[in-house]
Amino acid sequence: MTLREDRSYTVDVTSELGCKGSGKVNLSIKRQESINVPTAFSPNGDGKNEVLLPVLNDIGSIRYFRIFNRWGQLVFFTRQLNTGWDGSFKGEMAAPGAYVWEIEGVSTKGKVISKKGAVMLMQ
Numbered sequence: 049m050t051l052r053e054d055r056s057y058t059v060d061v062t063s064e065l066g067c068k069g070s071g072k073v074n075l076s077i078k079r080q081e082s083i084n085v086p087t088a089f090s091p092n093g094d095g096k097n098e099v100l101l102p103v104l105n106d107i108g109s110i111r112y113f114r115i116f117n118r119w120g121q122l123v124f125f126t127r128q129l130n131t132g133w134d135g136s137f138k139g140e141m142a143a144p145g146a147y148v149w150e151i152e153g154v155s156t157k158g159k160v161i162s163k164k165g166a167v168m169l170m171q
Contacts, residue, residue, distance in 0.1 A: 053077065081106040081155035088168040091135030100167055101132030102151055107161070111152040115167075118146060135169055144171050 054076045062068050084103040091098045102113060107129070115124040115133050123142060124133040135142050147169055152162045 079106045081157065081159055081161060083107060083151055083153050083161050083163055085149055085151065085163070085165055085167065087166070088170055089135070090170040091141070092171045099132040099134050100149075100169075101130070102153075104129065104153065106156050107153040108156040109154045111154065111160075113151045114149065116148045116150075117142070123147065141171075142169055144169050 054074070057073045057075070058070065059073065060068070060070045082103075082105045086097075086100060086103075089097045089100045100115070102110075104110075110127055110129055113124075113126050113131075114122060117123050117137070123137040126132075145168070147167050148164070149167055150162075150164045152160065154160055
């Protein structure tokens, strides 16, 4: 069984002798806060993987999501949840290649999560 949300189950049993009993079980999902960023995206207008968007699990806020080109120049910055990079820089499509990202978020329980990595912009 795969649980996607907390659930309560009630079990009613009857023995062969007619004795009855009932019990309730509460199952809770332990949510693990996490931030993941895809390793590639392709903002080429085909409607697939157009925006580099972090995958957030139980994250309440983003302190920063930054993307740098190979010369260390900042090409994208946001503090907004659910806002990603469309592959543009100064109004033009950025060159295909490797970019470095940094992200820091705060979980819904106040835990700070910082990550760094690289992404390939493909066209």
